[in-house]
Amino acid sequence: MAGVVLFTLYLYTLTQYALAAETNCSRIFHSAVISNGKLYIDGGEMHTRWPNETITTKPIDDLETIDLTKSWVNSDTDLYTYIPKPLANNTAIYLDEGAAWSDGDNLFFYGGYVSGVNGPSVPPLGTWKYNIASNEWTHNGFSGAALVRLCQGGAVQSSSKAYYLGGSLNPGGNPSFAGTAGADVYMDPGLITLDMDKQEWTNASTADMNEWGTIGDGYTSLLESAGEEGAIVAFGGYKYSVGQTLSYLAYRQNETIHRNSMETVRVYDISEQKWYTQQTSGDVPGWRMSGCTVVAPAQDLSSYSIYVFGGMANTTALSDGNVYVLSVPSFRWIRVTDDNSIRIKHKCVRPQNNTMIVVGGNTPVTNREYDPLPQNCDSATFANGIGIFDLHSLSWISNYNASYSDAYRIPSKVSDVIGGSETGGATVVSPKDGFNSTSMESLFKKRNNATDSGTSSTSTSSTTGQSSSGSKKSLSGGGIAGVTVGCVAGVGLIADLAWFLARRHRKAKAASSTRLAWQSDASAIPPLESPQKELYGSGPEVYEMGVRDQARFEMPAENMAVEMPAEGIKR
Structure with missing residues (x-):
């Protein structure tokens, strides 16, 4: 009997070690949106760190949530709740670098591409909707302009409209091109809009945005109360001519002509198009x-503070982890923090007037931007892949206070530049050298009745609704789902658990650290004489991203939602 007890205790100790052995490293390529007092995080890839400093990678196939109606600390082990997806027959899907929006009752998902690390097969084109109350998924009922599936565009929203600016077409997101000889990643112009009430897509031209009308992985913000229907502000990121292939890596963007300026920003009047x-x-x-923004309007709407965090230049030496504010309509940049903690591929949301939450992201090391390395893992500031920034005190904090309901207060570092006080009253309301046009000046003198959500890449909603889901006392993608050892129930139970953990460990190891070519060091990527590809097991073909000009694809009619490389593609 004593031997059985000792053996049981031995297995229990091994189990506890295994439970503690793996930790989250970082999460990238996901989307994030707030609705009904919850933060929803979808898609992307999780890097998991093991005791021997090995980092494994796997795609995330569930929908994850954080309750914003309760207070918490970002290091809490029960921070996340997980909603399983019905993945059979593409009822629901999971992709990298997709976009998410909410109308208060539903979540809408568009864009992305399949993970190159044990990802699924390329799903059919479409827009997916998740009804929060009924916990149901569908991709039926959408109409309007025909779409291809894009990635790395700018996703913003008002209360009823979802906007997607620019982006690129990746064969890994489009079933008509996956496996097609000569298919490659290339730029695509256009501003597409989803009317979430009607579930209808429309398209607007971006030909006048810059010389090619393109932008990818830049910073896009919505000033919802500006003008008649709002204004979109865009800057940073890359730009290439339509049909030109490209690399998604920041360190490959060496030519100034392929960089959207931070000094000269683009503004879109939604009403006047x-x-x-x-x-x-x-x-x-x-x-x-590859950074993010949130928007905080002054209480009197005399100014808008666009908070900009993270991103990478074409070298880490030229990058920084500072937080900046672009104040509009004065178009003054103010650096409000000094920090060397570079972060890329994160999302930002504004759940409260004075709070920005940073979701996920990765710390690039030299040009190893996405490689799963111990140096890339999250610091304590971003425990559990969550960072919290106070927009008024301009400080990083670890605790989220659900009762923090103060109106937005402009920090003194900003009001010292634009005049007025923490509640508004800006006295500097035009650019240093004046507006480029009287029409744009008129745009910023108008205000509509919209209540600014204050977010850019995602948006908040105050309506209510519940989803059926299970709580896991573990970290996103890094812990063990639903396993709690409260007591030693017997040798059989512990042995079964130990077997499960060993099996899961082998499965995680199988999800190797292999990266797509555009996510890896340049030394591993040969010059492209013709489009090349790697195969990941029996999954879809994933293409390397070249940097040379390839043959341009013919564009379709002007009334299509986005420029498409071939005919016959249906949404």
């Missing part, structure tokens, strides 16, 4: 891509 350019001044940040 007109693009403007405007010079900025002040603490203009160096060019960057």
Whole structure:
């Protein structure tokens, strides 16, 4: 009997070690949106760290949530709740670098591509909707302009409209091109809009945005109460001519002509469907891509503070982890923090007037931007892949206070530049050298009745609704789902658990650290004489991203939602 007890205790000790052995490293390529007092995080890839410093990678196939109606600390082990997806027959899907929006009752998912690390087969084209109350998924009922599936565009929203600016077409997201000889990643122009009430897509031209009308992995923000129907502000990221192949890596963006400026920003009047350019001044940040923004309007709407965090230049030496504010309509840049903690591929949301939450992201090391390395793992500031920034005190904190309901207060570092006080009253309401056009000046003198959600890449909603889901006392993708050892129930139970953990460990190891070519060091990527590809097991073909010009694809009729490389593709 004593031997059985000792053996049981031995297995229990091994189990506890195994439970503690793996930790989350970082999460990238996901989307994030707030609805009904919850933060929803979808798709992307999780890097898991093991005791021997091995990092494994796997795609995330469930929908994850954080309760924003309760207070918590970002290091809490029960921070996340997980909603399983019905993946059979593509009832629901999971992709990298997709976009998410919410109308308060439903979540909408568009864009992306399959993971190159044990990802699924390429799903059919479409827009997916998740009804929060009924916990049901569908991709039926959408109409309007025909779409291809894009990635790395700018996703913003108002209360009823979802906008997607620019982006690129990846064969890994489009079943008609996956496996097609000569298919490659290339730029695509256009601003597509989803009316979430009607479930209808429309398209607007971006030809006047810049010389090619393209932008990828840049910074896109919505000023919802500006003008008649709002204004979109865009800067940073990359740009290439339509049909030109490209690399998604920041360190490959060596030519200035392929960088959307941080000093000259683009402004889109939604009501007039007109693009403007405007010079900025002040603490203009160096060019960057792969960061995020949130928008905080002054209480009197005399100014909008666009908070900009993270991103990477074409070298880590030229990058920084500072937080900047672009104040509009003065178009003044103000650096509000000094930090060397570079972060890329994260999302930002604004759940409260004075709070920004940073979701996921990765710390690039030299040009190893996405490689799963111990140096890339999250610091304590971003425990559980969550960072919290106070927009008024301009400080990183670890605790989320659900009762923090103060109105937005402009920090003194901003009001010292634009005048007024923490509640508004800006006295500097035009650019240093004036507006580029009187029409744009008129745009910023108008205010509509919209209540700014204050977010850019995602949006909040105050309506209510519940989803059926299970709580896991583990970290996103890194812990063991639903396993709690409260007591030693017997040798059989412990042995079964130990077997499960060993099996899961082998499965995680099988999800190797192999990266797509555009996510890896340049030394591993040969010059492209013709499009090349790697095969990941029996999954879809994943293409390397070249940097040379390839043959341009013919564009379809002007009334299509986005420029498409071939005919016959249906949404």
